[in-house]
Amino acid sequence: MTRENDLKKSFKRNMKKHKGNKKAQFIVVIVFAILAVVSFYFNKDKVEPSVLQANGNIEISYLDVGQGDSAYIRVNDFDILIDAGPRSDSDKLMKQLEEKNIDDFEIVIATHPHEDHIGGMTKVFEKYEVENFYMPKTTHNTKTFENMIKAVTNEGLKPKVIKEGTTIELGEGARIDVYSPMHESYDNLNDYSPIMKLTFGNNKFIFTGDAEAESEKEVLDKYADKLKGDVIKFGHHGSSTSSSTEFIKAISPKYGVISCAADNSYGHPHRETINLIKEQNIEAYRTDTQGQITLTSDGNNISIKTEK
Ligand SMILES: [Zn+2]
Structure with a gap:
């Protein structure tokens, strides 16, 4: 070659x-x-679409769990629970859930580790199968918190982190958009509570757990144009440290719900919140005086029923 x-x-x-x-x-x-x-x-x-095409009805029940918080949502094929109230009222919680003929929970959300929101969780996990469990990325050194994590683990689940940017699709015409927590850590455990919006058709429902004014302001600064809603569950049981005027104005809700116990030691709801409700012309409902409050909607028209 x-x-x-x-x-x-x-x-x-x-x-x-x-x-x-x-x-x-x-x-x-x-x-x-x-x-x-x-x-x-x-x-x-x-x-985020501003309007979704909804089918059927949504039911949202703000449950009467004394001085605590718990909301049940049925939409499409989803049974959802946001918080489970305190342990002292867990029998009351379970009774209200039983009346709803729930087979299992597709989604359970614990807004933050305070006892008045997660005390009833173990009973929920004992009775129902849970497919997805969401909580903010934080811990709390209490038996109640440990027991909840044990119940979640026993169910074979790993907690999913709920935070700014989380979206939960709930079938046709329904979804949850989450705007906070935005940060890894907060001084106040309440501020880990997700501020979120449940959309069903033309209707929007705002949930804030016990998020305080600081967290509301951060969300307002970044997402003011997303907050408009028909219904607000007033933050932190109607405390004056939540539901700042600007935040409520941005939502400009027609209806509001306060979850608290009669004659509670915190004085919830506070006078400031009551005044704001009057000023803003919000049709308000309270679990302490009216018991369980149930909203139903076809995606356009909301109707409200109270237990008492
Ligand atoms: Zn609370």
């Missing part, structure tokens, strides 16, 4: 390799183009 032939061969080989690379490059470009298109459509779905 001559040196010239050798060179020719090597040249041909290189050309082939080069051709191969070109082909590979072309494939890579195509794959990236497809990924870009797919991710564009995927992200498009994630963009």
Whole structure:
């Protein structure tokens, strides 16, 4: 073999390799183009729609759990529980849930680790199967909190973190968008409570757990245009440290619900909140005087029923 032939061969080989690379490059470009298109459509779905096409009805029950918080939601095929009230009222909670013929919970959310929100959780887990459990990324050094985590683990679940940006799809026309917590840590455990919006068709329901004015302000600064809602569950049992005027104005709800016990030692709801309700012309309902409060809607028209 001559040196010239050798060179020719090597040249041909290189050309082939080069051709191969070109082909590979072309494939890579195509794959990236497809990924870009797919991710564009995927992200498009994630963009919050202002109105969803709803089917059937939604039921939201603000349960009477004394000085605590618990809300049950039935929408499409989803049974959802936000908080489970204090342990002292867990029998009352279970009785109200039993009346609703729930087979299992697709979603349970613990807004934050205070006893008046998670005290009834173990009983819920004992009685019902739970498919998904959400809580903010925080812990609390109490037996109640430990017991809840044990119940979640026994169910074979790992808590899913709920925070700013979390979205929970609830079938046709329904979803939850979460605006807080925004940070890894807060001084006040209450501020880990997710501020979230449940959308069903044209209706929007705001839940805030015990989030305080500080957290409300952060959400207001970033998401003022997303907060408009038909119904607010007033934060922190109607405490004056939540439900700041600007926050409530941004929501401008027609209806409001306060969850608290009669003659509670905190004086909830506070006078400031009562005054705000009057000023803003909000039709308010209270679990301490009216018991369980149930809203139903077809996605447009909300009707409200009270136990007492
Ligand atoms: Zn509370």
